[in-house]
Amino acid sequence: MSGKPPVAFIGLGAMGFGMATNLVKEGYPVTGFDVYQPTLDRFQAAGGSTASKPSEAVSGKDYCVCMVATAQQAQSVLLDGDNAAISSLPQGAVVLLCSTVPCEYVQGLEKELAARGRPDILLVDCPVSGGAIRAANGTLSIMVGGSSAAIEKGSDLLKTMSDPEKLYIVKGGVGAGSNMKMCHQVLAANQILSSSEALGFASRLGLDLNKVAPVILKSEGWSWMLENRLPRILDPKHLPLASAVTIILKDTSIITKEARRYEFPTPMTSAAEQAYFASLARGYGPEDDGGLIRMYTDGKEHVGALKGLAETEEEKLSLVIDLLKGIHLASATETLSFAQHVGLELEQVFELCINAAGGSAMLSAAGPEIMKTLRGEEAIQEPSAGGKTAPLQVFAANLTRAVEEAQALKVPIYLGNAALNLMRVALRTTPKGSSDLPARAMISVWGKGSS
Amino acid sequence: MSGKPPVAFIGLGAMGFGMATNLVKEGYPVTGFDVYQPTLDRFQAAGGSTASKPSEAVSGKDYCVCMVATAQQAQSVLLDGDNAAISSLPQGAVVLLCSTVPCEYVQGLEKELAARGRPDILLVDCPVSGGAIRAANGTLSIMVGGSSAAIEKGSDLLKTMSDPEKLYIVKGGVGAGSNMKMCHQVLAANQILSSSEALGFASRLGLDLNKVAPVILKSEGWSWMLENRLPRILDPKHLPLASAVTIILKDTSIITKEARRYEFPTPMTSAAEQAYFASLARGYGPEDDGGLIRMYTDGKEHVGALKGLAETEEEKLSLVIDLLKGIHLASATETLSFAQHVGLELEQVFELCINAAGGSAMLSAAGPEIMKTLRGEEAIQEPSAGGKTAPLQVFAANLTRAVEEAQALKVPIYLGNAALNLMRVALRTTPKGSSDLPARAMISVWGKGSS
Structure with missing residues (x-):
C-alpha cells in the first residue's frame, strides 16, 4: 500500500x-x-x-x-x-x-x-x-x-x-470554477477560429503560409491558440487530430447559453459559434479544429481570381496581423466584461488566461487597462495613462483596411467584421472626452465598466 | 416623329x-x-x-x-x-x-x-x-x-x-439618391437572408414549409422579400432565376463599404455579407438568392438527428416567427439609424421602404417610434406612448427561445444571433428609466438618436 x-x-x-x-x-x-x-x-x-x-x-x-x-x-x-x-x-x-x-x-x-x-x-x-x-x-x-x-x-x-x-x-x-473555465473559453472559442480566419485570409491574399506564420507568431497578433494549432492548420490533412471541432463547439455553446441566462451579450463568441455550426454541416465536426481554415479557403475557384488593394507581401502581412489584433482586442474585452458580470475576480481571470490556452499578445497588453476601467478606477474616455495600447480609433482604422481587403477578395471574415462593428458601436456610444479614445473604450459595448 | x-x-x-x-x-x-x-x-x-x-x-x-x-x-x-x-x-x-x-x-x-x-x-x-x-x-x-x-x-x-x-x-x-437606395438595401440585404434563415430553421425544426409559409406571410414576421422570394425558396431547384446572389451581394458590399467610410456600424448587414461570401464559395453566386436556404439545410446529415425543445408544431412555428421579428426589428433600426447618419429625411426613407422591397411588418410597426426618438422627440428610455410594439425585453426573450432552439439543433442562425446580441447591448447601454424599455431602445447600439 x-x-x-x-x-x-x-x-x-x-x-x-x-x-x-x-x-x-x-x-x-x-x-x-x-x-x-x-x-x-x-x-x-x-x-x-x-x-x-x-x-x-x-x-x-x-x-x-x-x-x-x-x-x-x-x-x-x-x-x-x-x-x-x-x-x-x-x-x-x-x-x-x-x-x-x-x-x-x-x-x-x-x-x-x-x-x-x-x-x-x-x-x-x-x-x-x-x-x-x-x-x-x-x-x-x-x-x-x-x-x-x-x-x-x-x-x-x-x-x-x-x-x-x-x-x-x-x-x-x-459554480465559480465553471464560470472561470467558461470565461477562459471565451478566448479559446474566439482564438481557435481567429487562427483559421487569419491564415485563411493570408492564403486568399496569396501569401506563403509557411513563410509568414513564424512572423505572425512573433507579432502582436500572437495567441497561444495560433501557436498551438499552427502545425495542424498548415498540414493539408490537418493531422494529427488534437482537438475536434465538436470539442470547442461544446464549450462555445456553454458560453452563449450561459450568457443568454445572464441576459449578457457575447457578440464575438456568438459569431464564432455560427461558423462552428456551419462547419459541422460540412462534415468537419469530428476533425481537428485546425482544419477550420477550409471555411475560408475551400471553394475559392467559385469566386474566381480577384485583385485586392494590398500590393506588397509586407502590406498583406500587416493586414493579417491587424485582423488578429482587432479580433483579440474584442475577445479580450468580451472575456473580461463577462467575467466581471458573473462575479469573478478580474485579476485572477487575467492571470489564469495569460498563462493558459487563452493567452494573446493583445490580452497581455490591453487586459490591465480594461480591468482598471471595469473596476471603475479610470474613466472610459480618459486618455490612457500608461496604457500599452494604441487608441481604439487606430485599431478600428487598421482593422478597417483588413476588412476592406477581405471584401475585395470576397472572403468571409466572421470575427473581423464582428470586431470592427463593435469598435464602431463603442466609438459611437462612449461619452466624448478625447478624440483619441483608449483601446479599453471597447468595454462600452458590453454595458460600460463603471456600473 | x-x-x-x-x-x-x-x-x-x-x-x-x-x-x-x-x-x-x-x-x-x-x-x-x-x-x-x-x-x-x-x-x-x-x-x-x-x-x-x-x-x-x-x-x-x-x-x-x-x-x-x-x-x-x-x-x-x-x-x-x-x-x-x-x-x-x-x-x-x-x-x-x-x-x-x-x-x-x-x-x-x-x-x-x-x-x-x-x-x-x-x-x-x-x-x-x-x-x-x-x-x-x-x-x-x-x-x-x-x-x-x-x-x-x-x-x-x-x-x-x-x-x-x-x-x-x-x-x-x-449622392442623395444613391444614399436613399443604399439605406433601402440595408433592409433588402437583411431580409433576403432572413427569409432563407427562417425557412431553413423551420425545415430543421421538421416543419412542412409549404404548410407553414402561408401562416408566416400573414404574421408579424412578414417581409416583402419573404413573400417575393418564397416560391423560389420552396422550389428545390430554386428556379426560375429572378435575382442572383451576386446582385444582392454587390449592394450589400456598397452598404458596408460606405458605412466604413462614415465610420458607422452596420453589424446586421455585415453579418449578412459574410454569409453571402460563404455562399459564393459553395458556388451559389450565379444562382437565385432563394437558394440561400441551403446555407441552413445542406449537410444536416453530418449533424445527425437532434431533439430540440419545442414539441408542437405551433410552438415551432412561433419560434420561426419570433426569429423573423427580431431580425426585422434590428434591420429596421440599422436602416433608419444609418439613414439619419447620412442626412436623409427619415419620413421619406420610411415611406419609400414600406412601399418597396424593403417593407416588413416590423418596419411598419416600429418605424414611427424609432424615427421619433432618432429625431429627439421622445427620450429613448420613456415608455412608448402609443407605440405599436412590445417592449424590447419581450423581443429579446422571444428571440432567445429561437436562438436556444437553433443551438439545440446546431443550425447556424447568423442574423438571429447578431440581432439578439445587439438587443442585449442596447438593454445594457440604454439609460435606466423603466423596466420595460420600448423596442426603439435598440437604436442605442447605433449611437443613440438624440445626438
Whole structure:
C-alpha cells in the first residue's frame, strides 16, 4: 500500500485516461469506469483497476473524480442512470467534477444531491484546461470552486493533477470554477477560429503560409491558440487530430447559453459559434479544429481570381496581423466584461488566461487597462495613462483596411467584421472626452465598466 | 416623329432592357448600347436603334440613361473607356445614372465631369428598385438626387420610367439618391437572408414549409422579400432565376463599404455579407438568392438527428416567427439609424421602404417610434406612448427561445444571433428609466438618436 487513498475515476476519454493514469503513477489505487470496454482494458494494463458500473467504481471510495464529456453524462453517471454513483458513495465522500459544464448545471447538481438525501457529499467544481499531454503529466490548469471543506478534502488530488502554479482556487463556491473555465473559453472559442480566419485570409491574399506564420507568431497578433494549432492548420490533412471541432463547439455553446441566462451579450463568441455550426454541416465536426481554415479557403475557384488593394507581401502581412489584433482586442474585452458580470475576480481571470490556452499578445497588453476601467478606477474616455495600447480609433482604422481587403477578395471574415462593428458601436456610444479614445473604450459595448 | 426627344440608353441587362423598351413603347426614339451583341439585336427587334460604342450612342442626344451593373462599368462607359460618352455628349445634356453605385462614386463623378471640362453636363443620381417586370412596365421606384436644373431636365424620362407614387426626389443633391437606395438595401440585404434563415430553421425544426409559409406571410414576421422570394425558396431547384446572389451581394458590399467610410456600424448587414461570401464559395453566386436556404439545410446529415425543445408544431412555428421579428426589428433600426447618419429625411426613407422591397411588418410597426426618438422627440428610455410594439425585453426573450432552439439543433442562425446580441447591448447601454424599455431602445447600439 502506498498510503494514498483509493480513488474512483469516471470517464476515461483522452483527458480522463491521462489524468487517471497519472494518479496511478503517483501511487493512488484508482478504479476506473468508462462505457467503452477497450479503454477499460487499456487502463488495467496501465496499472488501474476497473469497474463495470459507476456505483461499483465509487463503492467504498472517499474520492471520486468525474471527467465525462458533458453535463448530461455527468447527470447520468452521478445521479440518474442505472447504477449511478449516488447510491454507493460513502458518507462524506468528495466528488471532483472536472468536466466542463455550465455553472448553472453544477450549482443545480449541488442542490439536487442535498434534495436527494446526500447533503454529506462534498462537491468540488473543478474544470481543467491544458490538453491530454499535461493531463498525463499532472500539470493541468485547474479552476476550483466549492466549500472550504470540499476543497480541503480534494486538495491532495487537485495538487497531483495540476501544475502547482496553475491551481486556481476561485472564490464563490460551487459554480465559480465553471464560470472561470467558461470565461477562459471565451478566448479559446474566439482564438481557435481567429487562427483559421487569419491564415485563411493570408492564403486568399496569396501569401506563403509557411513563410509568414513564424512572423505572425512573433507579432502582436500572437495567441497561444495560433501557436498551438499552427502545425495542424498548415498540414493539408490537418493531422494529427488534437482537438475536434465538436470539442470547442461544446464549450462555445456553454458560453452563449450561459450568457443568454445572464441576459449578457457575447457578440464575438456568438459569431464564432455560427461558423462552428456551419462547419459541422460540412462534415468537419469530428476533425481537428485546425482544419477550420477550409471555411475560408475551400471553394475559392467559385469566386474566381480577384485583385485586392494590398500590393506588397509586407502590406498583406500587416493586414493579417491587424485582423488578429482587432479580433483579440474584442475577445479580450468580451472575456473580461463577462467575467466581471458573473462575479469573478478580474485579476485572477487575467492571470489564469495569460498563462493558459487563452493567452494573446493583445490580452497581455490591453487586459490591465480594461480591468482598471471595469473596476471603475479610470474613466472610459480618459486618455490612457500608461496604457500599452494604441487608441481604439487606430485599431478600428487598421482593422478597417483588413476588412476592406477581405471584401475585395470576397472572403468571409466572421470575427473581423464582428470586431470592427463593435469598435464602431463603442466609438459611437462612449461619452466624448478625447478624440483619441483608449483601446479599453471597447468595454462600452458590453454595458460600460463603471456600473 | 412622336415629338419626344431622342435618348441614348447604355446598359441593356435584365433591368436596362426592360426600361429601354418601355421608353420605346412610350414613343421615345432610343439608341441602345451594350457590350453583348445578341442583346443589341433583340433591342433592335423591339423597335430600338443600336450603337456599337457609348460615344456613338450619345452623339447628338440631349438625354442619356446609364443602367450598367457597377460603378466600374459606369466609369468606363461614361469617362474612361475607349469611345466613352463624355467625348460626344452634347452641351447641356442630362445623364441619368440609374445604376446602384456608392454615393461616394456618383459625387466623385460629378466633380470629375467638371474637372474634365464638362461642367455643363447635368448629372442625375437616380438608382431604381422594383425588378425587371416593373422596369418593363415603367412602374419602378426611383430615388432621385441632383440639382434642380438636372432633375427638371430629366423629369419626363423619370416619370416615364416610374410609378408616379414611387418617384422620390431626395434632398441633398447628387449622392442623395444613391444614399436613399443604399439605406433601402440595408433592409433588402437583411431580409433576403432572413427569409432563407427562417425557412431553413423551420425545415430543421421538421416543419412542412409549404404548410407553414402561408401562416408566416400573414404574421408579424412578414417581409416583402419573404413573400417575393418564397416560391423560389420552396422550389428545390430554386428556379426560375429572378435575382442572383451576386446582385444582392454587390449592394450589400456598397452598404458596408460606405458605412466604413462614415465610420458607422452596420453589424446586421455585415453579418449578412459574410454569409453571402460563404455562399459564393459553395458556388451559389450565379444562382437565385432563394437558394440561400441551403446555407441552413445542406449537410444536416453530418449533424445527425437532434431533439430540440419545442414539441408542437405551433410552438415551432412561433419560434420561426419570433426569429423573423427580431431580425426585422434590428434591420429596421440599422436602416433608419444609418439613414439619419447620412442626412436623409427619415419620413421619406420610411415611406419609400414600406412601399418597396424593403417593407416588413416590423418596419411598419416600429418605424414611427424609432424615427421619433432618432429625431429627439421622445427620450429613448420613456415608455412608448402609443407605440405599436412590445417592449424590447419581450423581443429579446422571444428571440432567445429561437436562438436556444437553433443551438439545440446546431443550425447556424447568423442574423438571429447578431440581432439578439445587439438587443442585449442596447438593454445594457440604454439609460435606466423603466423596466420595460420600448423596442426603439435598440437604436442605442447605433449611437443613440438624440445626438
